[in-house]
Amino acid sequence: MDQTRLITLENVSKEYDGTFVLNDIDLYIRKNEFLTLLGPSGCGKTTTLRIIGGFEYPTTGKVIFDGKDITNDPPYKRRVNTVFQKYALFPHLNVFENIAFGLKIAKKSKEAIAAKVDKTLELLNLRGFDKRAVDSLSGGQQQRVAIARAVVNEPEVLLLDEPLAALDLKLRKDMQLELKRMQQALGITFIFVTHDQEEALTMSDTVVVMKSGYIQQIGTPKHIYDEPQNAYVANFIGESNIIRGVMVKDELVHFCGADFNCVDFGFKKNEAVDVLIRPEDVYIVGTDIGQLIGTVRSVLFKGVHYEMIIQAGGFDWKVHSTTMAPVGSRAGLSVVPFNIHVMHVEDETVITQEDRT
Amino acid sequence: MSSLNMPQWGVWLFALGLGGAIIFLGMSIRRHHGVHRSLFSWPYSLWIAVFTVVPLFLVAFYAFTDKAGQLTLENFANFWDSNREMKQQLIAMGYDPIVMGMGERGTVNVDTLVYSLWMALMCTGICFVIGYPAALFISEREFKLGPTLIVLFIIPMWMNFLLRTVAWMTLLEDNGLINTLLQRMGLGRVRLMYNSQAVLLGMVYNYLPFMVFPVYNALSRQDYKLSEAAMDLGADKWRTFSRVTFPLSLPGIVSGITMVFMPSVTTFFIPRALGGGNTEMFGDLIERTFLTADNWNVGSALSLIMMLLILLSMGLLRKVDPEGEGGSLL
Numbered sequence: 211m212d213q214t215r216l217i218t219l220e221n222v223s224k225e226y227d228g229t230f231v232l233n234d235i236d237l238y239i240r241k242n243e244f245l246t247l248l249g250p251s252g253c254g255k256t257t258t259l260r261i262i263g264g265f266e267y268p269t270t271g272k273v274i275f276d277g278k279d280i281t282n283d284p285p286y287k288r289r290v291n292t293v294f295q296k297y298a299l300f301p302h303l304n305v306f307e308n309i310a311f312g313l314k315i316a317k318k319s320k321e322a323i324a325a326k327v328d329k330t331l332e333l334l335n336l337r338g339f340d341k342r343a344v345d346s347l348s349g350g351q352q353q354r355v356a357i358a359r360a361v362v363n364e365p366e367v368l369l370l371d372e373p374l375a376a377l378d379l380k381l382r383k384d385m386q387l388e389l390k391r392m393q394q395a396l397g398i399t400f401i402f403v404t405h406d407q408e409e410a411l412t413m414s415d416t417v418v419v420m421k422s423g424y425i426q427q428i429g430t431p432k433h434i435y436d437e438p439q440n441a442y443v444a445n446f447i448g449e450s451n452i453i454r455g456v457m458v459k460d461e462l463v464h465f466c467g468a469d470f471n472c473v474d475f476g477f478k479k480n481e482a483v484d485v486l487i488r489p490e491d492v493y494i495v496g497t498d499i500g501q502l503i504g505t506v507r508s509v510l511f512k513g514v515h516y517e518m519i520i521q522a523g524g525f526d527w528k529v530h531s532t533t534m535a536p537v538g539s540r541a542g543l544s545v546v547p548f549n550i551h552v553m554h555v556e557d558e559t560v561i562t563q564e565d566r567t
Numbered sequence: 568m569s570s571l572n573m574p575q576w577g578v579w580l581f582a583l584g585l586g587g588a589i590i591f592l593g594m595s596i597r598r599h600h601g602v603h604r605s606l607f608s609w610p611y612s613l614w615i616a617v618f619t620v621v622p623l624f625l626v627a628f629y630a631f632t633d634k635a636g637q638l639t640l641e642n643f644a645n646f647w648d649s650n651r652e653m654k655q656q657l658i659a660m661g662y663d664p665i666v667m668g669m670g671e672r673g674t675v676n677v678d679t680l681v682y683s684l685w686m687a688l689m690c691t692g693i694c695f696v697i698g699y700p701a702a703l704f705i706s707e708r709e710f711k712l713g714p715t716l717i718v719l720f721i722i723p724m725w726m727n728f729l730l731r732t733v734a735w736m737t738l739l740e741d742n743g744l745i746n747t748l749l750q751r752m753g754l755g756r757v758r759l760m761y762n763s764q765a766v767l768l769g770m771v772y773n774y775l776p777f778m779v780f781p782v783y784n785a786l787s788r789q790d791y792k793l794s795e796a797a798m799d800l801g802a803d804k805w806r807t808f809s810r811v812t813f814p815l816s817l818p819g820i821v822s823g824i825t826m827v828f829m830p831s832v833t834t835f836f837i838p839r840a841l842g843g844g845n846t847e848m849f850g851d852l853i854e855r856t857f858l859t860a861d862n863w864n865v866g867s868a869l870s871l872i873m874m875l876l877i878l879l880s881m882g883l884l885r886k887v888d889p890e891g892e893g894g895s896l897l
Contacts, residue, residue, distance in 0.1 A: 263799060264798075265795055265798075265799075284798065284803075285795070285798040285799050286798045286799075286800075286801045286802055286803050290799075291799055291800065292795075292796070292799045294792050294795070294796060296790075296792065298790060298792035298793050298795065298796040299796075300793060300796070300797075300811060300815075301793075301815070302811075302814050302815055311797070311800050311802075311810075312800035312801050315800060315801040315802045315806060315810075316801055359796075359800070360799075360800075363800065363801070
């Protein structure tokens, strides 16, 4: 990937009526990167996006775009365009006029506008909709118009504020793929805001996990999933078993009344830690060779696998497995060292782990 | 209760209403499942029928008949030529109206109508020019005092409009508050009242809230994300206003114009109070024709002409904004 830093946020904080919704955010976005701000509502992801878009000004800190300080520039002076959460299409204009809005403001010629809008309609499968009133369109179509209205201006950066949240599941999946395809085809930097972890993992080059105005972790989807910084990130991304344990020494961790070999090191001796084991990494084995022995509490058939709750070592283990153990039966559990991930106990204000490709 | 001093028919009406309400209530309680919803609209429908529809027909009836109840268009001819009746009397008495210097058409009525329309247009225009920016300012999202200001706009309306107009008299009179102040400051007295400007001032003062409220409503209901979207697409503040905010407030403007223009054309009392009788408007003319000249037929004709004009202007507004609240009156 192009390593040029297109946008940089330096120590950005935002305060509303005495409370900080963003705390010292440091973040850079590279050219052509698909970067996702991920977190629950109120984590500051939308505020971050609005600061980049120019709709909010940071209380402290700077926004650098292409080497230039744009912290106090109004939105209309920025080379970014936004796809708003509820689309914010102009109800008094039809589809064509909505899409042409930015081009008309930029005083492009009539022919150029028509040509560009046509091309964009084509790109977003909106052919034949140009004369329609926007409120006569379905949610998915409105969504496309909102995207078309932004990308037709050929911005360097496209900001997307939960653009898929209002769509139903099937449509959302299609749009995910389509957005990704479009981002690669157009060569535009995407900054995407969502609370949907699956969406973040599928589409992004880089995921930024946020919580209460702090960045928790920045990394590739795989990195965030495999090596979450803390229990919060682990819980937020995918399903997980998180067990409080003690790091006995390098590569040996103690939890659920047993010692486990692992691959983590660099912790203090006997430091209290959070241990993460993904449900699909817990193997069901015979009671004779299991590292832990437990009782099956519940079984749900999920199609691809069984989802079981197995009580072992004083903990209810979430287990995803293609082999099923019946409810009430005894089962042995086994985890390979590579699948045990040891984390420092969560401290939301100390975050530095960053690993991008 | 003798101190209430209600007129006889008032007591009857009250009793009728109360009785109706009791019967109505009893019926709905007794069989609240079987009650048709349309039943609830009866009291109001009855009210409208008795006090609006019937009088309207009466107005039409009077307008097209003479004192003897014969069908005639004379009342409208009298509107066109206010000297017509006098001329006919002169002829009947054997005089020649032209020799008597009465040959010309009497233009008082038509002039008054034109003047009223002109004043109403001016009033609506001024209310828009003052009211729109005010509403825009109050509806600003960052402006926290907005609701308070709206209440301040409403408070004067708790007072009767006659009282409000009389209050202006005490301010503008030759010996009024403003002139007293001016004299104290050594600037001398100025004639502030008894002219069209004073009447216009009174009208604007009374009708301004009717412009501000609908426009404020339309503006504050607008999704702020729409102006953000416009700015995002490169529109500066002015173009965001002219291309998004303003067009989307059109329904509010239309209903504001309607709500100011209609009462403006029919304004009465204000011209008499602040214009000192020099600037009669159509509303006063109608009132005078009914009460002073005691001519119900011509008065009804005048009323009918005014109603037609109002309907016409509403129709025009409807052309501008088909979904607007004002136009839907038709």
